[in-house]
Amino acid sequence: MTRYFTRQILSLAVMGGLSVASAAHAASTDDARWKAESAAVTVTRDDWGIAHVHGKTDANAVFGMAYTQAEDDFNRVETNYLNSLGWLAKAEGEKAIWSDLRQQLWIDPAELKRLYAKSPSWLRELMDAWADGLNFYLATHPDVHPRVITHFEPWMALSFSEGSIGGDIERVSLKELQAFYGKPTETVAFVDTPSSWVEPTGSNGIAIAPKLTADGHALLLINPHTSFFFRSELQMSSDAGLNVYGAVTWGQFFIYQGFNPHIGFMHTSTTADVVDEFAETIVHDGDKLGYRYGKDVRPVSTRAITISYRKADGAMGERTFNTYATHHGPVVREEGGKWIATALMNKPLEALEQSWLRTKATDFKSFMKIAELKANSSNNTIFADDKGEIAYLHPQFIPKRDNRFDYTKPVDGSDPATDWQGLLPLDAAPHLLNPANGWIMNTNDWPYSAAGPDSPKREDYPRYMDSVGENPRGIHATMVLSGRHDFTLPSLITAAFDSYLPAFARQVPILVKDYDALPSNDPLKAKLAGPIALLRGWDYRWGIASMPTSLAVFWGDTLWDKVDKSDVSEGLSVYDIMAERAGPKARLGALAEAADRLEKDFGSWGVPWGEVNRYQRLNGDLQQPFDDGKPSIPVPFTSSRWGSLASFGAHRWPGTRRYYGTSGNSFVAAVEFGDKVRARAITAGGESGHPDSPHFNDEAERYTTGNLRAVYFWPEDLRGHVERTYHPGM
Numbered sequence: 001m002t003r004y005f006t007r008q009i010l011s012l013a014v015m016g017g018l019s020v021a022s023a024a025h026a027a028s029t030d031d032a033r034w035k036a037e038s039a040a041v042t043v044t045r046d047d048w049g050i051a052h053v054h055g056k057t058d059a060n061a062v063f064g065m066a067y068t069q070a071e072d073d074f075n076r077v078e079t080n081y082l083n084s085l086g087w088l089a090k091a092e093g094e095k096a097i098w099s100d101l102r103q104q105l106w107i108d109p110a111e112l113k114r115l116y117a118k119s120p121s122w123l124r125e126l127m128d129a130w131a132d133g134l135n136f137y138l139a140t141h142p143d144v145h146p147r148v149i150t151h152f153e154p155w156m157a158l159s160f161s162e163g164s165i166g167g168d169i170e171r172v173s174l175k176e177l178q179a180f181y182g183k184p185t186e187t188v189a190f191v192d193t194p195s196s197w198v199e200p201t202g203s204n205g206i207a208i209a210p211k212l213t214a215d216g217h218a219l220l221l222i223n224p225h226t227s228f229f230f231r232s233e234l235q236m237s238s239d240a241g242l243n244v245y246g247a248v249t250w251g252q253f254f255i256y257q258g259f260n261p262h263i264g265f266m267h268t269s270t271t272a273d274v275v276d277e278f279a280e281t282i283v284h285d286g287d288k289l290g291y292r293y294g295k296d297v298r299p300v301s302t303r304a305i306t307i308s309y310r311k312a313d314g315a316m317g318e319r320t321f322n323t324y325a326t327h328h329g330p331v332v333r334e335e336g337g338k339w340i341a342t343a344l345m346n347k348p349l350e351a352l353e354q355s356w357l358r359t360k361a362t363d364f365k366s367f368m369k370i371a372e373l374k375a376n377s378s379n380n381t382i383f384a385d386d387k388g389e390i391a392y393l394h395p396q397f398i399p400k401r402d403n404r405f406d407y408t409k410p411v412d413g414s415d416p417a418t419d420w421q422g423l424l425p426l427d428a429a430p431h432l433l434n435p436a437n438g439w440i441m442n443t444n445d446w447p448y449s450a451a452g453p454d455s456p457k458r459e460d461y462p463r464y465m466d467s468v469g470e471n472p473r474g475i476h477a478t479m480v481l482s483g484r485h486d487f488t489l490p491s492l493i494t495a496a497f498d499s500y501l502p503a504f505a506r507q508v509p510i511l512v513k514d515y516d517a518l519p520s521n522d523p524l525k526a527k528l529a530g531p532i533a534l535l536r537g538w539d540y541r542w543g544i545a546s547m548p549t550s551l552a553v554f555w556g557d558t559l560w561d562k563v564d565k566s567d568v569s570e571g572l573s574v575y576d577i578m579a580e581r582a583g584p585k586a587r588l589g590a591l592a593e594a595a596d597r598l599e600k601d602f603g604s605w606g607v608p609w610g611e612v613n614r615y616q617r618l619n620g621d622l623q624q625p626f627d628d629g630k631p632s633i634p635v636p637f638t639s640s641r642w643g644s645l646a647s648f649g650a651h652r653w654p655g656t657r658r659y660y661g662t663s664g665n666s667f668v669a670a671v672e673f674g675d676k677v678r679a680r681a682i683t684a685g686g687e688s689g690h691p692d693s694p695h696f697n698d699e700a701e702r703y704t705t706g707n708l709r710a711v712y713f714w715p716e717d718l719r720g721h722v723e724r725t726y727h728p729g730m
Contacts, residue, residue: 034136045724049687049695052235059129061238066133067728073689077251084160089309091147098174105330116155127154130253140729161352168344176333195564196557199649202444205266205382207390212438220264220384222669225647228684244359247667267379271468278328278413279338292414301325350375386673394429403462430456443473472503472643497706499541502643514584544610544636554594601657610634620689626653626660680708
């Protein structure tokens with residue numbers, strides 16, 4: 001084995017431009033270093049295939065966890081870095097050119113290399129170990145063929161440093177980016193999908209103070225809603241004091257949502273406005289481009305970006321774009337004759353520091369000290385610890401702005417008053433610490449209901465602290481948390497899977513009233529009599545056997561797609577438009593369409609929800625194929641759109657009648673901070689991305705029923721549950 005990967009290193013080094021002698025020396029050095037790092041790491045796989053990685057140092061632990069992630073699903077590790085580096089088109093061809101261009105407007109390898117060189121030594125050691133772990137995996141697995149990245153460099157870790165599923169950059173429209181930078185005759189590559197097919201992004205986080213728990217221990221619910229199989233579940237520890245468990249976004253070297261012996265942290269996508277657009281007035285002066293700023297005209301910055309892409313015949317091609325930027329940020333589109341520049345957080349070094357350091361915090365005070373790095377822009381944080389403290393943090397990266405302007409729309413870039421004015425102090429944003437009500441929650445809605453009556457007050461903060469308002473999940477969470485004084489770990493899990501659907505509790509009575517008002521001779525009176533009777537008696541709770549759930553979801557999806565494009569200039573949500581503006585004709589017409597669709601696809605408008613709503617994992621592809629003729633599992637919960645705390649984002653697919661889910665509940669954990677922390681958890685599907693692994697789909701049934709398994713956090717927990725213990729590569 002050693003001779004094999006030495007040859008591999010030598011081959012890669014020669015291809016990288018080194019002489020044979022220099023390459024041989026580099027290969028020998030890498031070989032010796034990797035062997036030493038491997039010997040300092042022990043990996044214990046439990047009976048769910050979850051890796052518990054222990055190293056002598058933190059860097060050793062990083063080496064081991066990078067290696068084990070590659071073992072479980074190298075394809076997802078590499079793909080995340082193809083995305084973050086803007087290299088996806090090298091693997092997937094022209095269709096990925098625009099996402100690569102968007103990424104490279106902010107990510108510049110030369111700048112990342114400079115940041116790596118100036119990083120503190122402890123962080124460079126971690127980045128070095130991360131690259132070593134992935135490269136050691138490739139060197140010891142000749143059957144694995146990377147699509148693009150055959151050798152990982154330490155600086156690459158800085159390209160993907162915050163952990164969110166898409167991050168702020170995905171707010172930039174690829175369709176509009178192509179319209180601006182593409183050729184005039186170029187065909188638009190993006191097709192809009194029905195709005196009801198897009199699962200609301202985000203997560204649920206809940207913290208319960210000791211005074212509301214049966215055993216006097218703080219509790220934490222960690223419930224990210226992401227694409228399935230987007231994160232790995234593992235534990236990493238070291239002799240240097242590291243000991244953290246949770247969800248790791250494939251390829252990153254820090255636990256993104258999880259807990260250590262003393263604290264736990266859950267991130268939920270924020271509704272704060274932290275990404276802004278500036279409408280620039282462009283001035284042409286011959287070949288020079290400028291933009292107005294106050295009384296001056298400033299030069300537009302230009303940068304050529306070359307995107308490499310794989311052609312249909314396998315050869316590589318290139319496209320070069322002359323891109324533009326102002327001091328507000330890169331120009332991404334045009335609107336009303338103005339160029340739109342986008343400003344967002346771009347602090348990769350500080351973000352990576354904060355992401356790592358918080359995993360080693362021991363209490364709220366130390367957690368907040370790390371938060372002063374102010375490099376978390378896309379997430380709220382729900383916190384709990386073994387001292388009994390619970391807390392809510394708004395994003396730490398929040399630009400200070402003039403509250404006269406509406407930053408949910410492009411602001412006038414020529415007016416200096418619209419500029420960002422530095423970052424807000426942490427205590428100037430909505431926050432909570434040990435509120436009197438004893439619980440905190442966030443469901444990707446505003447912070448102004450996070451603790452019931454003890455929530456931050458909307459009037460105390462600028463309007464850019466929220467851009468969405470309350471959502472049905474927030475209403476639901478408040479309902480299941482209020483008035484309780486006896487929470488336990490099991491009852492918190494039960495609350496997280498409560499079946500009530502508050503959006504339908506609002507919408508269905510209006511629909512029934514519409515029906516009751518129909519004249520007796522209206523054709524819909526007879527056609528909808530059965531469906532209305534089914535909905536009239538419904539308790540607004542999902543379930544595998546529930547026929548009203550199927551009918552309501554089909555109706556809701558149909559109406560949602562009809563009204564989602566409506567004018568929302570008055571600040572109405574889609575839910576408000578469905579209930580108030582849509583009108584009886586649209587609501588009843590949508591029910592008729594839904595009933596017809598159910599009859600066409602399933603033979604009746606009365607169909608159990610579990611017959612429709614399914615979980616299926618057939619292979620290890622990043623984008624799953626779905627097939628009604630192959631095995632699948634019924635799922636009782638619905639899209640979070642309707643207020644279900646447990647989320648399952650599903651819809652029909654080409655060639656299917658059934659709904660198949662691809663996002664929603666992914667990693668779920670409930671944590672109790674007693675004398676010794678303990679937890680239960682579940683991961684969608686299983687830990688491995690390999691279909692031939694026993695851990696490819698071994699958690700699927702537990703996932704669909706909310707049957708969380710015990711987490712083996714302590715060595716004594718692992719006894720009797722060890723599948724394999726080894727050193728990486730051995």
